[in-house]
Amino acid sequence: MNARHRRLAAALGEPALPRVADLGCGEGKLTRRLLKQTRIPRLLAMDVSTRSLEILKDRLDRLPAAVRARATVIVGSLIYRDSRLAGYDVAALVEVIEHLDPDRL
Secondary structure, eight states: OOHHHHHHHHHHHSSOOSEEEEETOTTOHHHHHHHTOTTOOEEEEEESOHHHHHHHHHHHTTSOHHHHTTEEEEEOOTTSOOGGGTTOSEEEOTTTGGGSOGGGO
């Protein structure tokens, strides 16, 4: 876990945020860190890479059932409208946003 992930996870855990989306979650470094935040009851992890999501799911399977139940893992791309993203309080795009074309932002 790099320092950027630690700082972001700490900041997101300060206020109680009911629904957090980790977009472009990859293998889930930030996702797993956020799940340690008990003040985040719902967490969505989304990525375009099915292989990365398989790795994330394997890692989540090692967590207690109550922690796993707070996470939803989906395949998707943040460059398209997706109704599954509606209603989230905050979205994290760590090491993703720099790969987006400016007109997509």
